[in-house]
Amino acid sequence: MAVADLTTERRLSIPTGIPTGVLLAITGYFAGVWLGNEFGLFDDQNTGIILGYVFATAGFLIGMGFLNHPLGRLLGWRLDPLGEADIEVGLGRYFRLSLDHKVIGIQYLVTILTMLFFGGVGAMVIRTSLLSPTPTIVPAGNYLSVVGLHSVMMIFITSAAIVGPFGNYLVPLMIGSRRMAFPRLEALSFWLVPPAAVILGAATFWGGFPTGWTGYAPLSEQAGQGMDSYIVGFILIGLALITSGVNMLATIIALRAPGLTWARLPIFVWGILCTSILGLLAAPVLAAALVMLALDRSAQTSFFLASNGGSNYLWENLFWFFGHPEVYIFILPAFGIVMELAAHFARRPLFGYRVGVVGLFGVTLLSWFVWQHHLFVSGIAPVLRPFYMLSTELISVPTGFIFLVVLGTLWRSRVWLTVPMLFCLGFLFNFLIGGITGVYLSDVPTDVTLHGSYFSMAHFHYTIMGGEIFAFAAAIYYWFPRMTGKMLNQTLGRIHFWWMFIAFNSTFFPLLIAGLLDMPRRVSAYNPGLQFLNQWVTFSAYLLFSSMILFAANIIYSWFIQPVPAVANPWRARSLEWQIPTPVPARNFERVPLILAGPYDYGLPNAKPVADLRGLVGATGGS
Amino acid sequence: MAAETRYSAAEAALAALDVRIASVGMWLFLAANAFYYAAWYFAFFYLKALNNNGAWMISGLTRPSRAYGTIVLLLALVSAGAYALATRAPVRTLLWRLPAVAALVVGLGVVLFQAYEMWHLGFGLTQGGFPSVFVGLTGSWVVEWAAATFWLATIISQARVGGDTILRAAPVAAFANLLGFLAVVGILNWILLYFLP
Numbered sequence: 001m002a003v004a005d006l007t008t009e010r011r012l013s014i015p016t017g018i019p020t021g022v023l024l025a026i027t028g029y030f031a032g033v034w035l036g037n038e039f040g041l042f043d044d045q046n047t048g049i050i051l052g053y054v055f056a057t058a059g060f061l062i063g064m065g066f067l068n069h070p071l072g073r074l075l076g077w078r079l080d081p082l083g084e085a086d087i088e089v090g091l092g093r094y095f096r097l098s099l100d101h102k103v104i105g106i107q108y109l110v111t112i113l114t115m116l117f118f119g120g121v122g123a124m125v126i127r128t129s130l131l132s133p134t135p136t137i138v139p140a141g142n143y144l145s146v147v148g149l150h151s152v153m154m155i156f157i158t159s160a161a162i163v164g165p166f167g168n169y170l171v172p173l174m175i176g177s178r179r180m181a182f183p184r185l186e187a188l189s190f191w192l193v194p195p196a197a198v199i200l201g202a203a204t205f206w207g208g209f210p211t212g213w214t215g216y217a218p219l220s221e222q223a224g225q226g227m228d229s230y231i232v233g234f235i236l237i238g239l240a241l242i243t244s245g246v247n248m249l250a251t252i253i254a255l256r257a258p259g260l261t262w263a264r265l266p267i268f269v270w271g272i273l274c275t276s277i278l279g280l281l282a283a284p285v286l287a288a289a290l291v292m293l294a295l296d297r298s299a300q301t302s303f304f305l306a307s308n309g310g311s312n313y314l315w316e317n318l319f320w321f322f323g324h325p326e327v328y329i330f331i332l333p334a335f336g337i338v339m340e341l342a343a344h345f346a347r348r349p350l351f352g353y354r355v356g357v358v359g360l361f362g363v364t365l366l367s368w369f370v371w372q373h374h375l376f377v378s379g380i381a382p383v384l385r386p387f388y389m390l391s392t393e394l395i396s397v398p399t400g401f402i403f404l405v406v407l408g409t410l411w412r413s414r415v416w417l418t419v420p421m422l423f424c425l426g427f428l429f430n431f432l433i434g435g436i437t438g439v440y441l442s443d444v445p446t447d448v449t450l451h452g453s454y455f456s457m458a459h460f461h462y463t464i465m466g467g468e469i470f471a472f473a474a475a476i477y478y479w480f481p482r483m484t485g486k487m488l489n490q491t492l493g494r495i496h497f498w499w500m501f502i503a504f505n506s507t508f509f510p511l512l513i514a515g516l517l518d519m520p521r522r523v524s525a526y527n528p529g530l531q532f533l534n535q536w537v538t539f540s541a542y543l544l545f546s547s548m549i550l551f552a553a554n555i556i557y558s559w560f561i562q563p564v565p566a567v568a569n570p571w572r573a574r575s576l577e578w579q580i581p582t583p584v585p586a587r588n589f590e591r592v593p594l595i596l597a598g599p600y601d602y603g604l605p606n607a608k609p610v611a612d613l614r615g616l617v618g619a620t621g622g623s
Numbered sequence: 624m625a626a627e628t629r630y631s632a633a634e635a636a637l638a639a640l641d642v643r644i645a646s647v648g649m650w651l652f653l654a655a656n657a658f659y660y661a662a663w664y665f666a667f668f669y670l671k672a673l674n675n676n677g678a679w680m681i682s683g684l685t686r687p688s689r690a691y692g693t694i695v696l697l698l699a700l701v702s703a704g705a706y707a708l709a710t711r712a713p714v715r716t717l718l719w720r721l722p723a724v725a726a727l728v729v730g731l732g733v734v735l736f737q738a739y740e741m742w743h744l745g746f747g748l749t750q751g752g753f754p755s756v757f758v759g760l761t762g763s764w765v766v767e768w769a770a771a772t773f774w775l776a777t778i779i780s781q782a783r784v785g786g787d788t789i790l791r792a793a794p795v796a797a798f799a800n801l802l803g804f805l806a807v808v809g810i811l812n813w814i815l816l817y818f819l820p
């Protein structure tokens with residue numbers, strides 16, 4: 001009898017869910033604003049707005065049910081530690097606080113795609129404005145706000161685009177675990193994202209913010225109340241990176257199935273592991289910097305105010321100490337996807353698996369020692385420049401390892417050119433341009449002229465959109481049958497790929513040239529001699545946006561309108577996540593599997609199957 | 624508080640696994656935490672070294688009271704020490720319960736005294752670099768300490784007959800590392816904020 005107690009969770013009788021969450025968020029917002037305006041030290045409203053956002057987020061999370069477990073524990077109730085009682089079916093679970101990593105993966109996927117739409121609309125507004133060399137369509141002040149909203153929204157998205165949907169859904173399946181280490185932290189990492197996006201969007205009510213995603217002081221100190229959205233929204237994303245990092249790393253370290261040695265870990269999981277290390281350690285630095293900015297704007301401290309004992313360089317250093325690892329947070333899981341898919345579609349063992357792992361770790365380590373390459377022209381001591389130039393250029397070595405592994409795997413193989421594989425090849429092409437242009441920016445003499453130009457803007461779009469988003473698309477086409485049991489339409493997929501690939505390059509390659517012709521970023525007016533180039537780019541950008549609409553249409557069409565049930569293992573891949581039934585059972589594996597071989601042993605004469613799904617007799621590890 | 628609870632072998636294995644997960648998770652969280660405080664220490668030394676406009680520590684600034692700072696630190700050390708002592712005894716014994724409850728009570732004292740000190744600083748937040756760092760660093764630390772105190776209360780509450788802490792010893796052991804970590808940060812803050820400027 002008493003044993004059964006373990007799985008019967010007592011609950012508070014308050015109804016939880018999105019309606020309660022929204023209600024408490026609104027209440028919290030007004031309570032925070034009232035409190036801030038009543039007791040705030042100065043009458044610029046920032047205290048009230050910051051407190052309002054914080055209370056609104058807390059209210060939302062409480063309404064979703066995040067307080068039930070800690071409160072129940074405080075009251076001494078016997079609780080169900082893993083939320084086993086919460087395993088439920090039906091559409092409703094996607095709209096509730098779910099502790100099932102598969103539900104959270106889908107929640108992330110849909111949220112990321114929705115946010116991507118808004119970020120993309122922002123890009124279209126920017127490009128439309130640039131049809132004319134003088135700001136006729138979007139006024140100059142609003143232009144900067146749109147740039148800020150587009151950039152920060154995209155940063156929020158790309159921080160979680162791969163780890164969120166695919167890390168959460170797939171890591172337990174790939175490591176043979178029946179659970180995540182910290183399902184509540186995992187759920188929290190997801191439910192922090194929608195409030196962050198809404199709070200960011202709320203900046204429009206205050207006229208946006210003028211700083212772009214870098215939030216440089218002293219502009220951030222002087223900016224209007226829209227800046228408060230940047231602060232709170234970004235802190236929430238930082239918390240999401242930390243909670244997700246703790247959960248992912250603990251899961252990969254402690255819950256691998258018996259037999260899954262480090263040398264057998266799928267390379268995608270290595271990518272998730274490295275990106276989680278970066279997120280776990282970089283986001284706290286951002287959080288500290290944002291707390292300082294919030295204090296400066298509300299309590300009138302002077303962290304970034306040089307006239308009163310502070311320094312704007314303090315922000316720039318803390319921000320980029322986070323900011324540079326952040327860009328590898330974007331790209332490392334993408335590296336993982338491209339290496340993973342190369343092996344599966346070339347049907348041969350991953351060439352230089354260990355080299356690939358070393359490459360991922362090399363990037364992870366070096367990314368802590370390069371941040372001042374963003375400050376070459378900011379007035380830092382010139383003596384610092386050579387070190388940061390060399391450390392940055394050194395990163396091209398482990399990045400080269402990744403290319404070596406992928407190209408070595410594809411070399412002289414008969415590649416199965418599926419839609420996901422096409423996106424991987426597109427990744428290689430785009431990221432090569434992104435990487436090579438990055439070398440010029442890391443080089444002090446060239447950076448002095450290229451800094452702040454469209455060259456740098458086109459460079460990071462080549463790495464983030466041409467890199468991470470192409471890998472993101474590859475992952476959707478590849479794992480969609482795993483996650484939904486439906487095949488995405490492959491013909492539409494091929495059209496999508498070529499459309500997106502051509503439109504992407506037609507958009508961003510000319511922008512490299514615009515940068516070399518001295519067109520500055522973040523400015524709504526430009527040299528009229530560059531109008532043709534800009535109109536070309538704008539029309540290409542419209543095509544790029546429409547390719548994403550086609551992508552969305554394919555997803556909706558193949559998921560809901562004309563679903564084609566996927567066969568069990570449509571790519572006939574060896575890896576563990578494809579060896580279990582569709583839909584994936586509630587606890588993934590009936591028993592913890594016994595791993596017998598690595599995931600890439602294609603074509604080896606005496607290769608064993610990847611796992612014995614009957615498990616070790618008597619084994620409970622990883623349960 | 625019904626009869627003795629029996630646990631199946633599977634649950635015992637689950638509990639053993641939980642100990643490892645909680646321990647790994649806590650070390651990861653503390654690593655993140657270390658980077659958070661490192662950012663604050665960087666701010667401390669950076670602003671102190673730059674001393675922009677001579678406003679790191681303006682002349683005539685009332686220093687924070689060493690007496691208050693020392694009281695808060697001592698309370699934090701007693702709390703963390705008492706909890707460390709508790710973890711040496713099995714949960715549910717008097718030797719666990721007494722020091723754990725003491726850690727909770729003293730831990731609450733840390734929050735109250737620190738809040739009292741923040742209310743009676745003797746300097747204004749607008750008075751330059753040092754007051755900024757003092758408030759941010761001390762504020763971050765006490766907020767985290769308060770959250771840890773809440774957590775400690777849940778652990779004590781669960782350490783009754785039939786509570787899940789008896790079986791799942793994980794949070795009990797891992798939590799000691801959190802209090803220990805916060806105590807170390809408290810010592811560093813005490814040296815920097817009360818003796819170094």
Ligand SMILES: [Cu+2]
Pocket residue numbers: 323324327370371373374
């Ligand atoms: Cu960088």
